[in-house]
Each structure stands twice: as structure tokens, then as C-alpha cells.
Amino acid sequence: MIKIDTLIIGGGIVGLATAHALLQQQPGYSIAVVEKEPELAQHQTGRNSGVIHSGLYYAPGSLKATLCATGRHMMEAFCTEESIDWRRCGKLIVATTTDELPRLQSLYERGLANGLALQQLTSKTALQQYEPHVTGLAGLWVPETGVVNYALVAQALAKRITAAGGTITLGATLTKLVENPDGLVVTTVEGHEFHCQRVINCGGLYSDRLFKTLSGVKEAKHFTQPSLGGSGGKIIPFRGEYYALSPEAAPLVKGLIYPVPNPQFPFLGVHLSRKIDDTVKAGPNAVLALAREGYTKTNINLRDALDALTYEGFWRVALNYTAEGVQEMLRSTFKPLFVKALQRLVPEVQSHHLTPYPAGIRAQALRPNGSLVDDFWIEHQGRVLHVLNAPSPAATASLAIGQYVAQQLNPHSL
Secondary structure, eight states, rough: OEEOSSEEEOOHHHHHHHHHHHHSSSSTHHHHHHHESSSSSSTTTTSSOOOEEOTTTTTSSSHHHHHHHHHHHHHHHHHHTOOOOOOOOEEEEESSSSSGHHHHHHHHHHHHHOOOEEEEEESSHHHHHOTTTOOOOOEEETTTTEEEEEEHHHHHHHHHHHHHHHHEESSSSSSEEEEEEEEEEEEEEEEEEEESSEEOOGGGGGGHHHHHHTTOOOOSSSEEEEEGGTTEEEEEEEEEEEEETTTTGGGOOEEEEEOOOOSSSOOOOOOOETTTTTTTEEEEEEEEOOHHHHHOOOOOOOOHHHHTTTTHHHHHHHHHHHHHHHHHHHHHHHHHHHHHHHHHTTTTTOOOGGGEEEEEEEEEOTTTTBBBBOOOOEEEEEEEEEEEEEEEEEHHHHHHHHHHHEEEEEOOOO
């Protein structure tokens, strides 16, 4: 039996940042991180866009807005300290139709409320000062946006954790939690046994299932949310499908080019982004994944598929966003429609410029009524703290999320 103060489940960037924050807060505090994969950062952390988000889109005062703003500064400082390449490249948001102009104005006002130094652009000529090949009626320049490789950030966090005395156990899948008068006993399929005072669930794609295992309510259809009056939620996986621009076409994009998002739809739309390695990604389509690790269209897991397709919240959200959902599926199926969406931003992009690029999965919590959990969702349950919803911008905000979680815990209170 391994005796520790706190066990963190999940070796993605949020779990690692939380371990790092706790070790900084309490030197000598004993921490263990367990991860089911043989390597760290194999899912959302290692397969995201690599964008250091500005915090533009999020409701002022929300956890997303506040932790993204704090986390952006922390991430830039951390990467500088660790000699991890990053750059503040800025982002251009482009309105291509007149009906997008009021939404662009609302986005500008929200960005100002979130403390950003935005620049309004009122002509195609102004847009092309930042992205020479773009077309549109108007736009916003968001200078605070940047790019980085978050897998490298995760590796640097892991080194700091072990250097501070923490342990990281890979290839360990949690199977059971038992609460005793003197603490918690957590066991894994592989035979590891941890005796601890607290557990933190940073399971990402599996945070809802870990909630059930850790709380002993496996028969429940979804986890509950005491902070919202007992309403519940379930993680539904959405696959983000990408292409990469060929070397011939990559110079068409200097940095990040985004459309004006539909405020009624939870995804940002097909966009173009130059990564820190100078690969230019195009996408994503956002479609239901029939496996929580369904990175290709042929990846199907029967349990995961039934879990999503028998959940009332999924069907209600599908009805709420039928037109948008159909459009996403059509773009996923027919490449010319995907190309057309890109050409609204950069007309010179052609079908032969695009080659398939590895997909990612967004773990999105949905409520039974069909509404999406828009903010980060962090819940206490006795000795267990659950990070139940941490989609984008969680990577940007990860260091601030870890700090926030650490501040919720008083190691000497138990």
C-alpha cells in the first residue's frame, strides 16, 4: 500500500497542473498522479489546437473567463522559464456576411469586458494588414492570442512534480474506492493500492464515469451537480476533424484566422491556425464520436456509443442544434463543403491543398435538458474533488485551474 496525502487521477495537463500547484502550495506534501495510458498527455492535452487563448469568448466573471486570463499569463511565464517555444501571434476574427456584424460587435464588447486590447477592423483592406490572403467585411484583431505545444508543457510539469517528490504512475486504471475512518483506499486494475486523504478526479473524457466509481453511484445515468440545484450531466465526446494545408498553401495563413462564432452553437466553426511547428491546420468539424477515444470515423466502442445515444441530453441538444449538426456532418462527409467553408475566409485555398490531419476529442458535459455546461465545472464530494467539465480553454487555463483547485483544498483540514 502506498500512503500519500492526495491522489490525482488523470495525467493530462489539468491533472499535472493541479499536482504542481499543490506541491508549490505545500512543500513536502505527498502527491501521486495515476494515468491509465502508458504515456502522459495522450488525449485532449496532446491532440488540441495548441492555441493559448485570450479569453475573448467567455462570459465575464465566469470561471472560464477569469481562469483563462490568469492562466494565459501563467502559461507564457511557465514556458519562458522552461525554455518551451511559444509565440504570441494574435488572432483575426473575420465577418464575411452582414448578419455577422452585430455578433462581431457583441464579441468586441465581451472582449473589452474581459480586459482585452482588441482592434476593430472595418474593411477588407484593414483585415489584409494582418492576413494578406483573407477576405471579409470586417473583423477583430485579438493580439493576446498565442500558440504552444501543450504536450511539452505536460512533460515539463511532470519533471517538476517528480523533482518535488511527487510520483507519477502510468498504465494504472482506477477500479475501486473505499472510505475508511482514517482516509480513502483506491485500487487499480493493475493491483496498485493507494491510501490517501483526498482524491482529485481530473479524468477528462472519463470524468463522469470516475465520478460514479468514486462516489459509489454506478447505477446513476449521469452525475449530479449540487451547485446548480441537483441537475446532472454526462460527458459526450465530440470529434474535431482537421486537415493540414500543404507546404504550397501554408503561406496563405500567417497566424490564426477564425470566423465569427454562432453564439447559439457551442463550437467556434471551421478556422485556420498556424501551430508552433508552423503546420497550418484547417478545421475542425465537430461531430459526435462513437467512442470516447474515437479519433477516426471507424472507431466505434459499443459502450460509449450506447452511453451517448441513450442519453436524453444528447437527443435534446441534437434537436436544439439540428441545422448546425447536419452542416457539421455534411462537411465531415463531403470534402468540397469543408473547402467551401474555408474559402469564405481565404478564397485561394483549394481541395488539393488539404491532407487529413489527426483528430481530437472534446469532452463536453451535457445536462439532461439538452443544454451544454458552458463553464468549467468543479465539485466537492466529501474527500473527493471532481473536475467534471474542462473543455477548451482548459489547456490555456490549466495552471490557473490547478491553482484554483489547490486553493479549494486545505491539506490540514482532515
